[in-house]
Amino acid sequence: MTSRRTVRRVVSLVPSLTEAVAATAPELLVGATDWCEHPPGLDVVRIGGTKNPDVRRIAALAPDVVLANEEENRAPDLDALRAAGLDVLVTEVRTLEQGFAELARALTEGCGLPSPGWLADARDAWRDVPALRPEVRAVVPVWRRPWMVLGRDTFAGDLLARLGVRHAYEGHAERYPRVPLDELTSCGADLVVLPDEPYRFARDDGPEAFPSLPAALVSGRHLTWYGPSLVGAPGVLGEGVRAAFG
Incomplete structure (x- = not known):
């Protein structure tokens, strides 16, 4: 050995x-x-x-x-x-x-x-995680001025997909494309997911740009970090998404 x-x-x-x-x-x-x-x-x-x-x-x-x-x-x-x-x-x-x-x-x-034990706990936490059914389609900005969103092959996108949230630009050629706001608001999404990092979206900074969509304000650490935060991420993110729909 x-x-x-x-x-x-x-x-x-x-x-x-x-x-x-x-x-x-x-x-x-x-x-x-x-x-x-x-x-x-x-x-x-x-x-x-x-x-x-x-x-x-x-x-x-x-x-x-x-x-x-x-x-x-x-x-x-x-x-x-x-x-x-x-x-x-x-x-x-x-x-x-x-x-x-x-x-x-x-x-x-x-x-x-x-x-470490927490890594095994994280695997357990994501095993058979409850997902929204039917799936919802979301826009997931990571920056504004200019607006940038999740695109293809992202860790955050994979986490959301496991929770039943498919993001609208998962097939885009870029991983973090810049997309004009008028396109984001007319792409047929059911939801906008707004993390508090890397851009610090908040209740008074982000949702107003998407007046026709429910907004899920979520922890950016739980959405984008790979580490001990993965243990609690399914619950934290799932609660944030469900809260957006009342």
């Missing part, structure tokens, strides 16, 4: 993965981005943003592994970290099952940890 690698210092460039490591072995984390807000009160060195990490500061922390994501982090920054002699593990997540697999890889292969 192959023994696990010994890892004592981890830097995370992804909020989801920061939370995952913190929930599993918090003593390993020595650095994280300015956007890594979970768990609250995380006391580690801040190394900049996901798109502009401070390579010198990261290298000075001498991590055994740097956790990254191909969508959230820029290739030139990851190349610079590798050029500095650091081991960079890059995740790629398009579906829930991919999320489970990449979490296991990051924690067990990357950090040398046993698979």
